[in-house]
Amino acid sequence: MKILVPVRRVPNPDVKVRLMKDGSGIDTEGVNFLLNPFDEFAIEQAAQIVESSEGEVVLVSVGGADCEETLRAGLAVGGTRGWLVETDATLDSADVATLLAAVYKEESPDLVIAGKQSVDTDNNQAAQMLAAKLGLPQACFAYKVELGDGKATVEREIDGGLEVKEVDLPAVITADLRLNQPRYAALPQIMKAKRKEIKKSSPAELGVELASRTKVLGLIEPEARAAGQIVGSVDELVEKLKNEAKVL
Amino acid sequence: MSILVIAELRESELKSATFSVIAAAKVLGEVAGCGFDILAAGAGGAAVADQLKGYGAGTVYFSEGAEVADYTAEAHGALAKALVGDKGYKYVMAAATTTGKDLMPRLAGLLDEAMISDVIGCEKGDGGVVYLRPMYAGNAIAKVVLSGNVDLMTVRETAFDPAQDEGSASGVEQFDADLGELKARFIEFRLTKSDRPSLTEASVIISAGRGVKDAEGIALVEKLADQLGAAMGASRAVVDEGLVPNDLQVGQTGKIVAPDLYIACGISGAIQHVAGMKDSKVIVAINKDEEAPIFEVADYGLVADFAKAGAELLEKIK
Ligand SMILES: Cc1cc2nc3c(=O)[nH]c(=O)nc-3n(C[C@H](O)[C@H](O)[C@H](O)COP(=O)(O)OP(=O)(O)OC[C@H]3O[C@@H](n4cnc5c(N)ncnc54)[C@H](O)[C@@H]3O)c2cc1C
Ligand SMILES: Nc1ncnc2c1ncn2[C@@H]1O[C@H](COP(=O)(O)O)[C@@H](O)[C@H]1O
Numbered sequence: 001m002k003i004l005v006p007v008r009r010v011p012n013p014d015v016k017v018r019l020m021k022d023g024s025g026i027d028t029e030g031v032n033f034l035l036n037p038f039d040e041f042a043i044e045q046a047a048q049i050v051e052s053s054e055g056e057v058v059l060v061s062v063g064g065a066d067c068e069e070t071l072r073a074g075l076a077v078g079g080t081r082g083w084l085v086e087t088d089a090t091l092d093s094a095d096v097a098t099l100l101a102a103v104y105k106e107e108s109p110d111l112v113i114a115g116k117q118s119v120d121t122d123n124n125q126a127a128q129m130l131a132a133k134l135g136l137p138q139a140c141f142a143y144k145v146e147l148g149d150g151k152a153t154v155e156r157e158i159d160g161g162l163e164v165k166e167v168d169l170p171a172v173i174t175a176d177l178r179l180n181q182p183r184y185a186a187l188p189q190i191m192k193a194k195r196k197e198i199k200k201s202s203p204a205e206l207g208v209e210l211a212s213r214t215k216v217l218g219l220i221e222p223e224a225r226a227a228g229q230i231v232g233s234v235d236e237l238v239e240k241l242k243n244e245a246k247v248l
Numbered sequence: 249m250s251i252l253v254i255a256e257l258r259e260s261e262l263k264s265a266t267f268s269v270i271a272a273a274k275v276l277g278e279v280a281g282c283g284f285d286i287l288a289a290g291a292g293g294a295a296v297a298d299q300l301k302g303y304g305a306g307t308v309y310f311s312e313g314a315e316v317a318d319y320t321a322e323a324h325g326a327l328a329k330a331l332v333g334d335k336g337y338k339y340v341m342a343a344a345t346t347t348g349k350d351l352m353p354r355l356a357g358l359l360d361e362a363m364i365s366d367v368i369g370c371e372k373g374d375g376g377v378v379y380l381r382p383m384y385a386g387n388a389i390a391k392v393v394l395s396g397n398v399d400l401m402t403v404r405e406t407a408f409d410p411a412q413d414e415g416s417a418s419g420v421e422q423f424d425a426d427l428g429e430l431k432a433r434f435i436e437f438r439l440t441k442s443d444r445p446s447l448t449e450a451s452v453i454i455s456a457g458r459g460v461k462d463a464e465g466i467a468l469v470e471k472l473a474d475q476l477g478a479a480m481g482a483s484r485a486v487v488d489e490g491l492v493p494n495d496l497q498v499g500q501t502g503k504i505v506a507p508d509l510y511i512a513c514g515i516s517g518a519i520q521h522v523a524g525m526k527d528s529k530v531i532v533a534i535n536k537d538e539e540a541p542i543f544e545v546a547d548y549g550l551v552a553d554f555a556k557a558g559a560e561l562l563e564k565i566k
Binding site (some may be wrong): 019 | 258320321322325345346347349350352353354355356357358360361362363364365366373378382383384385386387388389390391392393394395396430431432433434435436437438439440446448452476484487488493494495500501503508509518519520526529530531532538543545546547548549550551552557560561564565
């Protein structure tokens with residue numbers, strides 16, 4: 001089975017972002033970039049499927065030259081080979097989906113497993129858009145994936161619990177947090193990943209002209225919360241909640 | 249030129265998030281100078297359409313045939329695409345619930361458009377409507393414009409007070425369409441059963457973090473929740489340990505909540521958790537580590553062992 005896994009490079013999600021003073025973007029000075037956490041779950045799922053049968057996990061990343069590093073990170077934790085669609089353009093999820101669709105058509109995989117959302121933009125869009133553009137069914141926010149004969153049964157995380165959905169293959173699945181436990185990159189795997197193939201193309205080579213219909217005019221700081229107070233006891237807490245905040 | 253609101257139904261019932269989307273549609277309608285229609289698709293669609301006719305929509309469309317009876321992104325996306333094509337909507341919105349997040353990008357893909365997730369407001373701009381939405385786990389608010397033919401978006405429920413029935417009488421019409429080949433099937437729900445209020449509807453939420461430790465700690469949080477008439481939430485750590493069901497997770501990738509009172513018990517205050525609760529009116533944190541980042545967003549902090557402080561709190565609020 002050939003599985004396509006789109007992976008994104010994101011600023012370290014555990015570091016609080018700083019905005020540029022003019023609001024034009026975030027200050028990336030000194031910020032390290034990582035593989036989008038949700039995409040790690042996607043790679044792990046794909047790797048497990050391929051290990052128990054046969055096939056390959058093709059990682060594809062869209063973005064600047066730095067994405068090669070992201071692909072290498074993914075190749076060390078289950079990817080077979082990589083494809084970098086190189087562009088410095090500012091992309092929205094619709095652009096990403098358009099480029100991924102072009103790669104899909106060249107690779108003709110049996111399955112696509114993406115992350116549920118990028119933790120920088122929090123968009124949660126590209127995979128669903130990709131599925132729609134390709135006329136494929138989708139199973140988003142996967143908690144459990146079972147492959148059957150020409151179909152997949154997916155337990156999806158939804159408000160209120162889980163939903164079970166069956167999709168014909170090929171399909172697009174997105175990984176949620178509890179899908180699996182991604183493996184750590186062991187040193188030999190990191191070394192091996194350095195030698196794995198990474199193909200490079202430009203959007204033009206894929207025959208794609210980017211539409212980029214989303215324009216971010218600027219970023220502003222969210223309203224800060226007023227400083228709070230430390231209370232000395234449960235009694236004081238209850239008293240303040242009753243009489244000061246009036247929420248009890 | 250008008251707005252389409254996609255209502256959310258589950259098991260023939262209207263989801264309350266829809267009322268926040270209607271409220272958002274009214275705000276957008278003011279800015280863009282237009283009215284809105286509603287699409288209610290799914291089993292019970294006709295009854296739901298009837299229920300929605302007092303909310304100020306021009307027309308409430310419904311569809312409840314076998315193909316759309318259960319929600320799938322494939323069927324509901326194809327139906328919405330047909331309606332948008334038919335009526336020429338300029339704006340389409342749904343709630344940023346798991347269903348809206350599944351459906352709206354699919355619809356955008358079908359229409360070959362871009363979209364905006366988690367809209368919390370909008371204002372008039374030079375060329376069109378400027379939307380506000382959080383990014384980077386809520387650490388930045390972006391002002392965004394779309395330049396396609398249709399502005400598609402999901403709306404963050406907590407940013408808009410639910411619309412009220414204003415006694416209007418919208419037209420109600422059936423709308424069905426050829427949905428093409430559907431390659432997906434809904435099988436079943438495995439929903440969590442609980443007598444407590446749901447996270448997105450509760451005015452008080454008490455959440456458990458790793459610091460409540462074990463089943464005994466969770467039981468104490470549950471007792472507090474029941475005493476307060478509160479919903480129960482949790483950090484990812486607690487969900488991962490299997491101590492509570494996954495849909496109780498509050499945060500960037502779980503539920504976004506904004507109750508009157510949020511009590512965080514044994515929660516460190518990681519960026520991803522804070523993203524989901526920092527718009528709560530009053531935040532209380534109980535944590536034994538005075539350095540815990542949760543205290544930076546808390547209005548009232550109590551540095552204490554939760555097992556002890558929680559038990560005492562339960563006594564004091566009885
Ligand atoms: C992609 C991604 C998405 C994520 N999304 C979410 C999300 O949506 N929601 C979410 O919550 N997390 C999310 N996380 C995880 C997040 O980063 C944190 O790991 C998580 O929130 C930590 O949970 P916690 O605060 O319960 O545990 P910890 O960080 O381990 O904190 C436990 C706290 O309990 C305190 N404590 C210990 N013992 C006691 C005691 N006896 N009494 C009182 N206090 C005590 C400690 O001082 C500590 O502050 C996400 C992570 C990633 C990578
Ligand atoms: N630039 C990118 N390159 C490759 N895959 C991406 C890119 N951006 C997003 N994706 C994939 O699409 C998923 C959802 O992204 P988003 O719509 O940005 O939230 C991510 O988890 C990735 O799997």
